[in-house]
Every structure is written in C-alpha cells, then in structure tokens.
Amino acid sequence: MIPTRYRSSVFLKAAMAVTGAVMVLFLIMHMVGNLKAFEGQESFDAYSHWLRVVGYPAVPEGGLLWAIRIALTVSVVVHIASATVLALRARRARPQRYQTRKRVRQSYASRTMRWGGVIIAVFVLYHILHLTVNVIAPGGASDSPYERLVNGFQQPLVAVFYIVSLLLVGLHLQHGLWSVFATLGASSGRREPLLRGGATALSVLLIAGFMLVPVSVMIGWVS
Amino acid sequence: MNLTLRIWRQKGSEDKGRMVRYEVADVSPDMSFLEMLDVLNERLTLEGEEPVAFDHDCREGICGMCGMVINGVAHGPEVTTACQLHMRSFSDGDTIDIEPWRAKAFPVVKDLVVDRGAFDRIIQAGGYISAPTGSAPDAHSIPVAKADADRAFDAATCIGCGACVAACPNASAMLFTAAKVTHLGLLPQGQPERASRVVRMVDQMDAEDFGGCTNIGECAAVCPKGIPLETISRLNHDLLGSLSGADAK
Ligand code: HEM
Ligand code: SF4
Ligand code: FES
Numbered sequence: 001m002i003p004t005r006y007r008s009s010v011f012l013k014a015a016m017a018v019t020g021a022v023m024v025l026f027l028i029m030h031m032v033g034n035l036k037a038f039e040g041q042e043s044f045d046a047y048s049h050w051l052r053v054v055g056y057p058a059v060p061e062g063g064l065l066w067a068i069r070i071a072l073t074v075s076v077v078v079h080i081a082s083a084t085v086l087a088l089r090a091r092r093a094r095p096q097r098y099q100t101r102k103r104v105r106q107s108y109a110s111r112t113m114r115w116g117g118v119i120i121a122v123f124v125l126y127h128i129l130h131l132t133v134n135v136i137a138p139g140g141a142s143d144s145p146y147e148r149l150v151n152g153f154q155q156p157l158v159a160v161f162y163i164v165s166l167l168l169v170g171l172h173l174q175h176g177l178w179s180v181f182a183t184l185g186a187s188s189g190r191r192e193p194l195l196r197g198g199a200t201a202l203s204v205l206l207i208a209g210f211m212l213v214p215v216s217v218m219i220g221w222v223s
Numbered sequence: 224m225n226l227t228l229r230i231w232r233q234k235g236s237e238d239k240g241r242m243v244r245y246e247v248a249d250v251s252p253d254m255s256f257l258e259m260l261d262v263l264n265e266r267l268t269l270e271g272e273e274p275v276a277f278d279h280d281c282r283e284g285i286c287g288m289c290g291m292v293i294n295g296v297a298h299g300p301e302v303t304t305a306c307q308l309h310m311r312s313f314s315d316g317d318t319i320d321i322e323p324w325r326a327k328a329f330p331v332v333k334d335l336v337v338d339r340g341a342f343d344r345i346i347q348a349g350g351y352i353s354a355p356t357g358s359a360p361d362a363h364s365i366p367v368a369k370a371d372a373d374r375a376f377d378a379a380t381c382i383g384c385g386a387c388v389a390a391c392p393n394a395s396a397m398l399f400t401a402a403k404v405t406h407l408g409l410l411p412q413g414q415p416e417r418a419s420r421v422v423r424m425v426d427q428m429d430a431e432d433f434g435g436c437t438n439i440g441e442c443a444a445v446c447p448k449g450i451p452l453e454t455i456s457r458l459n460h461d462l463l464g465s466l467s468g469a470d471a472k
Contacts, residue, residue, distance in 0.1 A: 005426075008426060009434070011462070014459070089432075090393035090394065090434035094394040098325055100292075100320040110437065113437060182438045182455065183438065189451050192452070
C-alpha cells in the first residue's frame with residue numbers, strides 16, 4: 001500500500017513537475033547537441049561518439065549515457081503514470097457534462113496537455129526507433145548518425161512529422177514550464193506573469209533550436 | 224425585454240434530468256437574475272406547474288448559496304454571484320441556458336440545487352484553529368504584519384459558493400481549499416496546525432472525488448470574491464513542505 005500522502009492529487013502533480021523538469025533539462029542539452037549538425041558530418045559524428053565515451057575510464061564506456069537514459073526512462077514512466085491517474089480522477093469528478101460551456105481564461109496549451117502529451121509520447125517512440133536504436137531508417141540506413149539524420153529529414157513526410165511534433169512539445173512546455181513553479185509552490189501573484197513569460201520564451205527558444213535541423217535539411221542547407 | 228430560458232429540470236437525485244424551454248416576457252433590466260427567476264416561478268405556480276428549484280439566501284452576494292451556470296459560465300457573464308447579476312447584462316431576445324454546478328462531489332438535489340456538503344467536510348477536516356475558549360484576548364496581544372493581515376483577510380472572503388469547482392475542467396476544489404489554507408496559514412494563530420491542516424484538507428478533498436488541479440485558472444477567473452490563483456501555489460508549498468514534517472498525519 002502506498003501511504004495516503006503519496007497518493008494525494010497534489011503529490012502526484014508534484015511528481016509530474018519534477019519529472020517534467022528533468023525531461024526539459026535533457027531537452028536543452030539535446031537541442032544544443034543537435035546544432036553540431038551545422039558544423040558538418042565529422043563534428044556531428046564525433047559528438048555522437050563522445051557521448052558514448054565521455055567520462056571513461058572514470059565511468060565505464062557508455063556509462064554516463066546509460067545513467068541519463070535510466071533517469072529519463074524513470075521520468076517518462078512516472079510522468080505518464082501520474083498524468084493517467086490524475087486524468088482518470090478528473091474524468092470521474094465530472095460524470096455529467098455541461099450542455100453549454102464557455103471558456104473564460106484557459107489557454108490552448110493548458111487545454112491540450114493530456115492529448116498533446118499522448119501524441120508527444122508517440123513521437124518520442126518513433127524518434128528513438130529512428131535515430132537512436134536505428135530500427136526504422138526512412139531515406140536509407142547508415143552507420144553515420146549524421147547521414148541517418150540527413151537521409152531521414154530529406155523525406156518531407158518525416159520532416160513534417162518532426163516539425164509538427166516539436167510544435168506540440170513547445171505548446172506542452174509553454175503551460176508546463178510555468179506550471180512546474182505553481183505546482184512546486186513557488187508562484188505568486190507578482191511572479192506569475194514573469195514565470196509565464198519565461199516559460200513562453202524558453203519554449204520558443206528550445207523549439208526553434210530543434211526545428212533548425214529538420215528545416216535546414218529540408219531546404220538543402222545541410223546535406 | 225423578452226427572453227427564452229433553457230433550464231435544467233431534474234425531479235430528484237435519481238432523475239435523469241433535461242433542459243426545458245420557457246419564455247419570460249417583460250423582464251426589467253433592473254431585476255436581478257434571481258428576481259427574473261422569481262417572475263417565472265410565480266407564473267409556473269399559478270399555472271399549476273412545479274416551480275424551478277434554486278438555492279438562495281442573502282441575495283446580497285455574501286452567503287454563496289445562489290450557484291448556477293448561466294450560458295456556460297459559473298454565475299454568468301459578470302464576475303459576481305447570480306443574485307448580484309442584473310438583467311441589464313442581457314439583451315432583448317436572448318436565449319439563456321441555466322444549469323446546476325456539475326461535479327460528482329456536488330450531487331444535484333433538485334433542478335439547480337446541489338448539495339455542497341463536501342465543502343463543509345473539507346473545512347471540518349482542518350479548516351479551523353484549535354484555541355482555548357474563555358474571554359476574548361486583547362486584540363493587539365499578538366501583532367500581525369499589515370501585509371499578512373490584508374492577504375489573510377482577502378483569502379478569508381471566500382463564501383464557499385462552489386463556482387471554482389463548477390468552472391474547473393477537472394472539477395477541482397483547490398481554489399476553495401487553498402483559500403482557507405492561505406487564510407489560516409498567514410496568521411500566527413494558524414501556525415501550530417499549519418502542516419497537519421493542509422494534509423487533512425487535501426486528503427478530504429481527494430476523498431470527496433474532486434479532481435486535481437492543472438493550473439488552468441478558470442476558477443480564479445469566475446470567483447466572485449476574487450480569490451487569486453496564487454493561493455493554490457501557497458497550498459502546494461505547504462503540502463510539499465509538510466511531507467517532511469512530523470506534524471503531518
Ligand atoms: C510522454 C507523454 C506525456 C504525457 C502523457 C504528458 C502529460 C502531461 C500532463 C497531463 C501534464 C499536466 C498538465 C497540467 O498540469 O496542466 C503534464 C505536465 C508537464 N509535462 Fe508532460 N506529458 C508527456 C510528456 C512530456 C515531456 C516529453 C516533457 C518534457 C520535455 C513534459 C514536460 C512537462 C512539464 C514540465 C509539465 C508540468 C508539470 C506541472 O504541471 O507542474 N511532458 N504533462
Ligand atoms: S474560492 Fe471563490 S469561487 Fe471558490 S468557493 Fe470560494 S468564493 Fe466561491
Ligand atoms: S443569494 Fe447569497 S450570495 Fe447570492
């Protein structure tokens with residue numbers, strides 16, 4: 001049995017905030033790393049290799065990469081599990097819907113957290129199969145991560161799927177990033193506009209950085 | 224002005240309920256929304272029909288009884304209670320939809336009347352201070368900073384109307400609960416039970432089948448007393464802090 005205090009809606013929400021924040025920190029590193037694509041194949045492939053050997057011999061080869069992967073997997077599982085429990089509770093809390101409903105303040109981002117999150121999960125799965133474990137290889141397989149990336153994004157459908165998914169991640173974070181502070185008890189009337197503004201700015205920067213790569217391949221800057 | 228009303232009619236908690244259409248003629252713009260319903264009810268009574276049941280008491284915006292969702296917004300187009308809403312906010316020929324608060328924790332008793340007993344049970348779980356009785360102590364024996372006193376007072380103005388629950392897409396009672404946690408948590412008298420209070424109140428809130436908060440903000444947007452969204456962050460702060468505290472049960 002899980003003690004009551006760890007089943008409370010506030011605690012589950014806090015778990016989502018912490019795991020969401022872990023994923024965002026990862027996304028920032030990931031985005032900066034991706035920009036190596038603009039330094040050419042050699043630099044990009046070298047970065048990919050470096051990720052696997054960094055810290056060696058102090059940590060085993062691939063050790064750091066695996067530590068990150070485990071932390072991320074735990075975060076994803078806790079985040080989705082809590083989201084599911086809370087979504088089911090919310091649905092149970094209003095068994096009968098309103099005949100007429102008008103929105104007063106809610107943003108598009110806040111309203112699409114649940115379904116947006118599900119689509120993001122599907123995207124993440126595709127992305128891992130594509131560029132990490134290399135199971136699907138749209139545009140042709142290769143041993144070079146750089147070539148896999150370019151081959152993939154030269155398929156317009158793949159590039160568009162990535163771009164649309166990135167927009168959804170941006171939306172998720174626009175609400176999510178300010179929500180982290182509110183959920184962890186750090187928001188106040190005075191801080192709220194700053195937090196919301198900062199969340200929007202960081203989401204835009206992050207997603208713009210990610211989008212540069214597929215867009216550049218699409219229009220032929222990177223090939 | 225002449226209006227068409229579509230009102231939720233439900234004979235009792237077991238009845239399925241449905242929207243019923245009524246025409247109301249010669250409504251004065253100076254009437255309150257409840258007075259307009261009174262006019263309809265007088266006519267229904269004369270015609271031998273069952274009048275529309277709705278809750279009300281003070282009719283001056285302080286008791287929190289008159290909850291109803293008007294055209295899809297809790298308490299209608301103005302940020303106030305239904306009794307303080309005036310017909311000048313509508314125009315001749317309008318169709319107005321009227322429904323009860325909808326939440327599992329607020330079962331419909333009849334028509335627009337819901338049972339808000341869940342709020343009382345949340346307060347009973349910890350929304351008070353335990354103080355020795357006796358003659359009143361001197362008002363200035365425990366100094367309170369002006370800023371804290373003002374904030375606590377603002378939070379204490381919650382009238383328990385339930386609009387926050389009605390408006391929340393998750394049917395969450397966080398704004399209501401947070402208002403009480405903030406009110407008592409800002410005052411010296413509230414400190415001894417501060418940690419256990421928030422734990423007990425949140426547990427009760429969950430047990431009553433309210434949903435969880437996702438920081439959407441619909442609650443604060445319709446609250447007739449202007450309880451701010453930041454009170455919810457205060458509650459979160461106290462609850463997470465209490466998890467490490469010994470006071471929590
Ligand atoms: C994988 C499937 C995902 C699902 C189903 C999902 C679902 C949700 C839901 C329902 C919320 C709560 C909405 C709210 O409180 O307004 C949320 C919050 C959040 N999500 Fe996700 N999400 C997913 C993936 C992600 C990813 C990949 C990230 C990070 C890059 C992320 C970051 C966040 C953050 C930072 C929050 C805010 C936490 C808080 O409210 O305090 N989520 N997510
Ligand atoms: S917080 Fe506002 S909307 Fe909610 S019960 Fe109190 S007065 Fe009503
Ligand atoms: S009847 Fe008392 S607040 Fe409306």
